[in-house]
Amino acid sequence: MSGSVESAVATITKRDPGLGPYAELAADMLTAGEEIDVLSQAYLQDTLWWRVPKRLDPEDWDDAVAGTAALLGELGLDRYAQIARSDTTTRILDAWREGPAVGSGAAAAAREASGLVAPDTDALAWGSIMGGEEATALDAIERALEDRLVRSGVDPEGRSWKRAAQETTEATLDASLEFPPGQSLFTMIVTERVESWIDGVREPRVAAWRGAVANRLLSPIDPPDGAEAMVAPMTWVLEQAADGLRLTQSHYLPPAVVREGVERFDWWPFDRPPRSEADVPQLLDLREVATDLRLVRRTGRDLKLTKSGVAALTNPAVLWRRLVDTIGGSSEFEGIVAELLALSLLHGDAVDDELERELASVLAALGWRRTDGEISPRDVGEALWERLRVWVALNIVDHHWSVWDSATQEELEPSRVALTDAGVTTVLAYLRRRALAPRHDVGHPDDFDDLDDLDD
Known part of the structure; x- marks a missing residue:
């Protein structure tokens, strides 16, 4: 305990022997033996509103707060002493007496109202677990x-x-x-x-893959030179909705629009044209992404751009940044599959089903399983194809099917998946966002203690 704090505690103890121990307790909680200038309002509030009710018995709460107020007043920190004596602190402790959920909710609301909660920024979101x-x-x-x-x-x-x-x-x-x-x-x-x-990951292969790209993730990643070509399919979807597009009765894109899209982006390998959007998974995926990003909205049978959609349509760099957030899908399983796919492709092309087998082993080691048993290469293959279908549509990867000899049924060329030049930058941006994601007590992407269920 520093000299000035120790002197203040001694003065309070001499004046009120019953309050002295609580003033000393307050000194320990607020300064941990350092000078009082280590104290901030945010730390004081957290001590009064969380640490006191969580660490002390309820019968000691009021005395601990009174000892805190006395100590702060003796040190000339009147503004801090007023926080200890405030109706807000009394109300929060009363809420804790009703139960932990009520108390923590009241404390969080008061902390927010104090104005001392650091807001998230475009580059950084805060988590509950910090280094x-x-x-x-x-x-x-x-x-x-x-x-x-x-x-x-x-x-x-x-x-x-x-x-x-x-x-x-x-x-x-x-x-x-x-x-x-x-x-x-x-x-x-x-x-x-x-x-x-x-x-933070226990699987050595994943730690090694992550370590190999770590230095490339430390600086912000700008849109690639080929961003316009990469976002061209989504740009085309947004252009269809720019003036409002009348959908079919089943809420699909009109057949003429579907035919235009598959011809423009080479999405249809068959002789007969598709009957509807439902036949073209790439279009369904792009529309789902555009809807999830709130770039388009459907009102009745009309598909229209939102304000965000208008901004994205006129700026390929903005649209690219928005799309980076989506290439990992919407679930954590999709996200880890996308991460492992990106890490693997950064090291080299994926040939045939080698990637499925390896990632099945990695995911099992990370704790992922089905409710009815171990995760299989087939499960992983299905999840990989869900990601690859979107990545192909966005020109993140080139996918070449196997070539077979029709007479002998021998494989002449294996199937191959490779990142495009723009795709390299895009998956690095995605990996950077995963690496910089905030960590939380429950459900953080790197917390694999709880086995996740693949069967929704």
């Missing part, structure tokens, strides 16, 4: 938010503060550090998260 660098960055942001809030005097629940909080967070993350030179809090977090992405 040391990220925790340091979050503390710096919370202190910067507190400083700006106190100096400005604005309402922390108002719109102007939300904009200011965003600016403060981004500026704090991007500011150059004296040490290490050339780094920022953001780059330190990126490095830490990429390292955690590698070290």
